[in-house]
Amino acid sequence: MAPFLDYLIYQLSEAGTVAATVASTLSRRFNYDERSAYLFLMPVMAVLVLVAVFPIFYSLYLSFFDLKLTRPHRVPFVWFDNYLTLFADELFWGSVLRTVYFTLISVTAITVLGLLIALLLNETFRGRRFISAMLLVPWAIPYVANALMWKWIYDSGYGALNGALLQMGFIDKYMVWLGDADKTIPLIANAFIWKEVPLAAILLLVTLKSIPDDLYRAAKVDGATLMRRFIHITLPSLRPGFALVFIFETMIAIRHFDLFFILTEGGPADTSHVLAWEIYVETFRNLSFGTGAALAYIMAIVTFFLAYSIIRTVGKRL
């Protein structure tokens, strides 16, 4: 017992010496206010490191292992095999293409519709405030509730869409919507657009409000038509808003999962099997955490480079 106690006391005194050295270095490098600021920031930083930074690096580490939860006794280190297997997989490339398709149609529609609504709300008219408030409703609805609502609307047996179209005489019998492979992604994108347009409209409206009136007045004096004023003043001035909408909506669309989960579970066949769905299936259904982590990293890297290129192009002269 005694040697252990001696060892413990020795270790504690060593630790005390190290702590004293660190404290003295810190007090020389930072003044009292700086030290206080760092001290106050430390708890938040510690939490961030624990819940954000550590998982990022840990998942990268996991992506180099053939880790399957249902096979806990055999977890070989496989270097880049998980990545290489994915790159050789037809389903992976199919899911990339479907993700790109979904993102393209969603972001384009969100931006165009958001711009139109922002332009409308930028005008002064009776009921503008009410419309602005109503506009926020889809945005305020949680994604899961939104998905369940659209599932009901699209249902081919009792859905509201079929009912409405039949009553208006556009169709003569109930149609198959989500079960029709050609319509699945556009219909999911439609539900996504409905939810995301309000946010885009508000972001663009805020940017519109910041354009000085003088510019429009001067252009009017110079005889510029409404269209020319829109092309030469409004659109260039909206660049920061566009950049924000592009980056934000692209990132959300690429990673979007809820609608795919609730509306189709990746089906019919592989029609709506997008990257986010592939990550879910690999990680939580197949319990293949190694491949799941590799997939998540691929998605993170792609999202990062997309955001970066948007900033470099659209936001160049911000």
Added chain:
Amino acid sequence: MTKDAITKFGRRKFLKYSGAAGVAGSLSGGLAGQVMAAETIHFSAWSAAVDLVKSHVNAFQKSKGLNVNYSNFPWAQYRETMVTRLVGGAPLDMMWVSDAWLPEWAEAGWIKPVDGFKDLMKYNAEAEKFCTDSMTYNGRQYGLTYYTDFMGFMYDADKLKKAGISSPPKTWDDVTQQCLKIKEAGISEYPLMLALAKESWLIEFMAAMVYSQGGRFTDDKGMGAMDSASEGALKALQWVVDAVHKHKIVSPACVETGELTGLKAFASGNHAFALEPKYRMRHLNDPKQSKIAGNVKQILMPKGDGGSHATVGWMRFHGMSAAAAADKRRAANTAKLIEWFGGKADGEYKFQKYLFTDIGAGFGVKPLFNDLDVQKAYNSYTDVNVIKKQQALARKKDMVTPWFGEWQEVNGSAWQSAILQKASPQEALKKVTNTWNKLKKQA
């Protein structure tokens, strides 16, 4: 204590004794905790029949003098939750297990066979064969039944009568002919309801059709046999594709129709025939929940050319964790709880009977069919004799293996591709078979 006494006792002595008392206290507390923990059976289940389970647990505690720590989790997240708990070493002795997870949980070493307990094995004599088969992996039995059911073929007698059909179908050809007759009479656009959306029910629907057509998914060596024209899944898939595109008796929306949506559609009177889990009969003949209540009848599964009236059965059972099995005393206590739930409690199959009479969940022990309360309950919405006959023809899912989940992702997509005519049934099943054999090789 006076100041004098404190002085006499001394600060050092006080610290010494209080320290010793603390150590003794924590040691005894720890030991007591261990003893308590050994006597407490940790039981996890999904959130079904919670009140009934609690009351049965209470009865067990009173009868056996053992504590049970019962926890439950939603079915939708149950597998993931349990895998996390098993990997993390959470205290767990008895748990509900689905037949679909048995191979992977057994391979991972999370659950252990219970066939060493004679008190449990004696119930096999009274259990349906497919139930015992569904709890068996690599020749070892891993539990006792909790609930079982099978896929049933149902029809709306009123619609058949309106179409001038005197007796329900016996074969899949009969189904086609009767559906066409009903369709021509304008009674239903899509007379047969099939729910083939991508969800956990999908394999049950597929397997019921494959087995009744005389097919199977794997051969005797466990290799994929899905693409075999004579004994695989081809006949069943071809029948579905023809039903959707050639005869137009099944809606093309079947690929987006989940089991629950399909049930609602059938209960609303949209279809004349439906493939549904047997326990749905209670719902379908309940006037509060179904427009066709009173008209829904169940018959034996139609058979294909060279097929039989076989259907698929599924099984949920009480399993024992590896941690419990590793400790003799704990294992013995857990076996008692397994018997209390999955076997007889006080000489009766109480839990399975209550589960049936309370929520209509099926049982896997044959003697309960002779119980008058059970017969009365069944006969109030269906014919107990048909149920008994069909249950005896139910088969376990032969494709349930450690790689079943991964394979089913591909299998589900392949069937849907064929139904959407993006691939021929042969091509779709070839892909499914190749995937099966590849995964088997990797395992």
